[in-house]
Amino acid sequence: MSHRSVVIAAAVNNEQILADTLALSPDLTSGRVKFIPVRAAESASAAYNTVLSETTADLVIFVHQDVYLPAGWVALILSEALRLDQESPDWAVMGVYGITREGKHLGRIWSGDQQLELVGDGGLSGAIASLDEVVLILRTNAGLSFDPDLPHFHMYGTDIVQMAASAGRSAHVIQAPVVHNTIPVVSLAGGFTAGYRFLQKKWAVRLPIVTSMTTITHAGLPLFRARARHWWYSRRMIKRSGIEPPRVTDVVALAKAVGYESIVNA
Ligand SMILES: [Mn+2]
Numbered sequence: 552m553s554h555r556s557v558v559i560a561a562a563v564n565n566e567q568i569l570a571d572t573l574a575l576s577p578d579l580t581s582g583r584v585k586f587i588p589v590r591a592a593e594s595a596s597a598a599y600n601t602v603l604s605e606t607t608a609d610l611v612i613f614v615h616q617d618v619y620l621p622a623g624w625v626a627l628i629l630s631e632a633l634r635l636d637q638e639s640p641d642w643a644v645m646g647v648y649g650i651t652r653e654g655k656h657l658g659r660i661w662s663g664d665q666q667l668e669l670v671g672d673g674g675l676s677g678a679i680a681s682l683d684e685v686v687l688i689l690r691t692n693a694g695l696s697f698d699p700d701l702p703h704f705h706m707y708g709t710d711i712v713q714m715a716a717s718a719g720r721s722a723h724v725i726q727a728p729v730v731h732n733t734i735p736v737v738s739l740a741g742g743f744t745a746g747y748r749f750l751q752k753k754w755a756v757r758l759p760i761v762t763s764m765t766t767i768t769h770a771g772l773p774l775f776r777a778r779a780r781h782w783w784y785s786r787r788m789i790k791r792s793g794i795e796p797p798r799v800t801d802v803v804a805l806a807k808a809v810g811y812e813s814i815v816n817a
Contacts, residue, residue: 619802643693643720646682703742
C-alpha cells in the first residue's frame, strides 16, 4: 500500500521552544503537512493517544517540540515507509535513532545539549529493542497505541517497540537525521525513574531490555549508574553552555551546516 496521508504531532509545553525549533521546519512552514499540537498533557502516552484518536492519517510522525526537521524530511519518511512496506511488511514503527537487543546504536542525530552528532555503530539493520523518543513514526494500520498507564514523558519509545514485538510487528531505524535542539536536563530522578519502574514490571519476562540511556533489568542497578552518570554529565554541560538564559541556536542554519539537508534530499 502507499502511505499518502501523514501528520506531524507533538506534545507542547513551551511555546517559545516550539516556535524556535519544530515550527521552523519547512514541511510545517509550507503548510504541506498538518501539525497536531497537544498541550497540557499529563503524559506522552496521553498526548499521543489523543492524536491517534483524532486522525485518520496512514502515518503519524510524533516528534519533540525541540526538533527541527530539515527541508525535504517528510518526503524522505514517505519513501522510507514505502520501502519498509516492501522489505518488512510487518513494520509498525520507525525512528531515527535506536538501539538493538545486543546494545548496538543505530542512526544519527544532532544532539543540542552535547553540541555534537550522535552516530550509531554503523548500518541500520538489527532487531530493535528501543527507539529514541525524539522521533517516532507510527503506521496507524498496525493498530498500536501508547500505554495510557505509562506515566510522564520518558521510556515510551522503548515501550512502543516492545508492544510492537508482542503484536508480531517490527521496529526500524532509518537514516533521516534531525536536529534535536535540547537543553541539558539536570536529573533522571522523577519521571525517568517512574518510567523505568513501570517498564521493569510490565516487561519482566523480557528483561534485560537495552535502551539508549540505560538497561532495564530486574534489580535496576543500571538505573542508578545512569542517574549518577547523567548528573555529572549534565552539570558539566550546563556549565559549558549556560542554561540561564537558554542558548539560542539557529536550527535552520545548523541543519544545513552539518549536511542534513543533503542527506535527506540525496
Ligand atoms: Mn527533546
